[in-house]
């Protein structure tokens with residue numbers, strides 16, 4: 001509950017190693033761009049939550065069982081080792097490129113429709129797992145991504161132990177990562193890890209609500225065939241020309257046993273509070289019908305009016321109402337930080353969402 005002193009009573013799980021992923025630059029349609037997913041994001045959110053006297057909990061390590069349930073071991077091994085290989089092969093000196101970057105993607109041109117065999121040149125292999133040129137791997141990326149994943153699992157543990165909610169201060173974010181692909185500034189899927197961890201802790205049905213401005217294509221892919229993890233996402237319409245472009249349409253509703261357990265609500269570029277709040281409410285109402293025993297929220301706040309990464313126009317007040325809608329599902333809830341890039345407003349948007357949730361419970 002939100003106390004009369006204004007304290008925000010939700011555990012914030014963090015870890016200092018998430019800062020080790022830093023100084024990222026990417027390339028967009030051939031144009032070098034400075035990265036906007038840097039440690040100042042989590043610092044700003046942490047400052048706002050400390051100002052509200054939220055209790056901070058340092059993440060603890062977990063074995064790889066949940067990690068390897070949502071990601072292929074070969075991909076995890078690649079992430080863990082590829083930067084060291086890049087350095088050992090002399091790329092930083094030979095090319096001037098300190099970051100692991102793809103340049104070639106093994107489409108059907110190279111694979112005869114099968115999985116590609118590993119070529120001898122490391123720089124030709126990165127595109128086996130990378131989906132874009134915006135998500136390079138730095139010296140500290142794997143350590144930071146694993147620290148974020150542990151934040152997410154530690155938050156899940158708190159809920160399994162009886163907390164009504166917990167918030168994982170995760171970066172790099174995760175919802176664009178699938179079993180064997182990464183991109184969109186994401187390296188390990190923290191929200192998927194929470195859902196799987198909850199399932200492995202004996203929780204029968206989990207619902208994921210993804211309110212980041214962009215479709216959670218990685219999370220959708222991981223659970224697309226499953227009935228036990230319901231996935232719903234509200235996001236800028238990929239058909240209007242927005243990342244992740246290829247998926248996130250309303251007609252994607254699951255496959256096999258998962259039919260009916262995926263729901264996408266794409267929004268037009270003009271959508272503001274009214275449309276966004278309505279969409280979140282619709283998602284939450286459908287999620288509630290799946291009778292989840294726990295909820296995972298992919299809490300991106302890049303749908304904000306001020307955020308340059310999406311045209312959506314959600315206000316701080318809108319995020320507050322969105323948080324209350326999530327509370328109406330009436331299940332223990334783990335929030336996982338995803339996107340949001342207006343550093344000086346991130347704390348406002350995250351605390352508004354959590355406030356709305358806590359007032360609604």
Ligand SMILES: [Zn+2]
Nearest residue numbers: 212213214339
């Ligand atoms: Zn996003």
